[in-house]
Amino acid sequence: MLSYYAHLSGHQWHISSKTWKRYIEELVKEKALPKITNRLEEIRATDRNAYTHPDINVLLEEAQILYTLCAGVNYYMAEEMRKP
Numbered sequence: 001m002l003s004y005y006a007h008l009s010g011h012q013w014h015i016s017s018k019t020w021k022r023y024i025e026e027l028v029k030e031k032a033l034p035k036i037t038n039r040l041e042e043i044r045a046t047d048r049n050a051y052t053h054p055d056i057n058v059l060l061e062e063a064q065i066l067y068t069l070c071a072g073v074n075y076y077m078a079e080e081m082r083k084p
Helices: 002-009 020-029 034-051 060-082
Strands: none
Touching (some): 002 020, 002 060, 020 034
């Protein structure tokens, strides 16, 4: 996300807040593609916070789905960063 932000904004992240919510908000401000910010928001709201809790166990099937979501959004960001 931070590399994509730097690509869009033309500078490195300089805001003290380092949360997914803030990253996504700033990506939206920088006109990131909705197919990217929507997916990032879905991962943040639905999966990321729950799965970082130490008492939560992720089933193999769930891990594969989450991995696919993350790989997909990373692909889209990388493709956008290839553009001048």
